[in-house]
Amino acid sequence: MFFNSIPKIKTDGVILASLLSVGACLTTNAKAQEVSFSGFATIGATLIEHDELSYRSSLLNQTRDGVSWRSDSVIGGQVNITFSEQWDAVGQVVVQDRADRRLDNYIEKAFVRYRPARSWAMRGGRLDSNFYMLSDYRPAGYAYTWARPPLDFYSAVAVAAVTDGADLQYTTDWQEGVVKLGVLYGNSAAHLASEDGTKTNFDFANLLSFTLEYQRHNWQFKATSASATLKNFEYADFNEFVSQIRAVPAVLWPQAQNVADYLDPAGDKAEFAAIGVKFDDSQWQIQSELASFKANWQNLPDAKFGYLSIGYYLDDVLPYFLVSAHRPDNKYTAITAPALPPGVPANIVQSIQLLAHTTEDAAANSFIDQNSVSLGIRWDFADAWALKAQFDHIRMQAPGSALFGNNSLDLKIKPKPLNVLHLGLSTVF
Amino acid sequence: MTLKMHLALALPLIVITLFLASCKAMAESTMKLVVVVNHSNPIDELDQKQVMDLYMGRYTSFPNSMPATPIDYPSNSAVKQQFYKMLVNKDEKKIRAYWSRLLFSGRAKPPMEAESGENIPTLLADNNAALAYVPVDQVTSEMKIVFQFNP
Numbered sequence: 008m009f010f011n012s013i014p015k016i017k018t019d020g021v022i023l024a025s026l027l028s029v030g031a032c033l034t035t036n037a038k039a040q041e042v043s044f045s046g047f048a049t050i051g052a053t054l055i056e057h058d059e060l061s062y063r064s065s066l067l068n069q070t071r072d073g074v075s076w077r078s079d080s081v082i083g084g085q086v087n088i089t090f091s092e093q094w095d096a097v098g099q100v101v102v103q104d105r106a107d108r109r110l111d112n113y114i115e116k117a118f119v120r121y122r123p124a125r126s127w128a129m130r131g132g133r134l135d136s137n138f139y140m141l142s143d144y145r146p147a148g149y150a151y152t153w154a155r156p157p158l159d160f161y162s163a164v165a166v167a168a169v170t171d172g173a174d175l176q177y178t179t180d181w182q183e184g185v186v187k188l189g190v191l192y193g194n195s196a197a198h199l200a201s202e203d204g205t206k207t208n209f210d211f212a213n214l215l216s217f218t219l220e221y222q223r224h225n226w227q228f229k230a231t232s233a234s235a236t237l238k239n240f241e242y243a244d245f246n247e248f249v250s251q252i253r254a255v256p257a258v259l260w261p262q263a264q265n266v267a268d269y270l271d272p273a274g275d276k277a278e279f280a281a282i283g284v285k286f287d288d289s290q291w292q293i294q295s296e297l298a299s300f301k302a303n304w305q306n307l308p309d310a311k312f313g314y315l316s317i318g319y320y321l322d323d324v325l326p327y328f329l330v331s332a333h334r335p336d337n338k339y340t341a342i343t344a345p346a347l348p349p350g351v352p353a354n355i356v357q358s359i360q361l362l363a364h365t366t367e368d369a370a371a372n373s374f375i376d377q378n379s380v381s382l383g384i385r386w387d388f389a390d391a392w393a394l395k396a397q398f399d400h401i402r403m404q405a406p407g408s409a410l411f412g413n414n415s416l417d418l419k420i421k422p423k424p425l426n427v428l429h430l431g432l433s434t435v436f
Numbered sequence: 437m438t439l440k441m442h443l444a445l446a447l448p449l450i451v452i453t454l455f456l457a458s459c460k461a462m463a464e465s466t467m468k469l470v471v472v473v474n475h476s477n478p479i480d481e482l483d484q485k486q487v488m489d490l491y492m493g494r495y496t497s498f499p500n501s502m503p504a505t506p507i508d509y510p511s512n513s514a515v516k517q518q519f520y521k522m523l524v525n526k527d528e529k530k531i532r533a534y535w536s537r538l539l540f541s542g543r544a545k546p547p548m549e550a551e552s553g554e555n556i557p558t559l560l561a562d563n564n565a566a567l568a569y570v571p572v573d574q575v576t577s578e579m580k581i582v583f584q585f586n587p
Contacts, residue, residue, distance in 0.1 A: 144540045
């Protein structure tokens, strides 16, 4: 996410195949019983107050300053096609403020589903990864309380929000409630871009997740465990850069191999785990999630993140209070250039120092350490319309501002808190 | 016309309006709703959880695995408001937010919305998989009651 070079565009064959299969079903299945269209939209003004940081509502999105109509505005369209009692398909495209504007970054869903029996459902194609409580409807602002899904939790996990693959779900009754068990396998491709347009691509390959959900009366629980292998990391001249570090003899830079391993995600195993709970009795609305991510990779440091939201209904008005945090598992460790023995040629010294300095910048630029306090209000003023206002006060450590644009900031200096004000209108149609 | 005269004219109108509104509210609050299926549907009885499962999208078929097509009264109708209040204690706006979560997660589609209450007997008669709620005094010989709320 930090090197400067020519971006590489990758054609995603899997999603194209998914789309084509849905399209083929559409055009060849003359017995399609029903086709329905629906959509959602949020139009919001976001005021960002900071001299050095620029704001984005997701790691996948463009960074913005001042007053932005793009940061939190979204429009999505969905098509549901029912072929028979057992077969149906869903496609969903969401236009949002993506930094990398390839088509792939706007397709949220494109799957075919088969329900062989009451309790069983299988899907294939592009699916929501379904790791977290809002995983499968994050873009639909009308569907949740806040201006946007809590940033400390959902900004980073957006990189693995959709999966090209297949899943199996089993639903059964238990203790006056309903239990859903799910297993998913596939590949999740992340496409990011930095402020200068430089693109980053990588895959969560062989992604395998297990999900347990339970819903009873006013309660909802969810737990997920997932793992994947990091592959296909592309950042232009990244491979050459890592090769240069690996080429440094251990006698000159003993940590060089460890530094290169931490930079290079190839083959590293990423692990997610999350639990969530929601209570809503039409008086109180309380929701919380906690999650852990481990990959031993510099670009997405190991971390724990979570949030707690408490709201109280006053008829059609829901004021709420939200606290959240994204904390790294390990303290930031500076990468310093080795003290080289006398007699090493000056050009070698400069090269090693440059490698260490660039790596240090990269590590600081990817480090996330922040917490937030938010106050907001949602007003369902008309059928299918909600007006939302939210104020966020986000405090970051130094370094630790990687969820936002921070190129102009001296990362060793703790930034002043970031205040974000949102006023938006959400609807479904 | 003086302000007093305006008030003298307006006051009876306000009182009558409030009276009619309260009568309507009382009538609505005492409306007895039942859940019905097509007469030829083999299902004879559902409990409240099973009705909830179908109307809240947790299952898309009856307990005997036969596909189900739940039907809703039109938006903002008194019957629909009362049904969801009795079923899950939520008003229509919260139900719409709930369904937007399910719909846009791709998990399920909301119940079919009838154009009017009068249209529901026809929808039920035309579809063996249909399931609807109606005031008990509107149950016809084409319908079979499978659930009624406790008084």
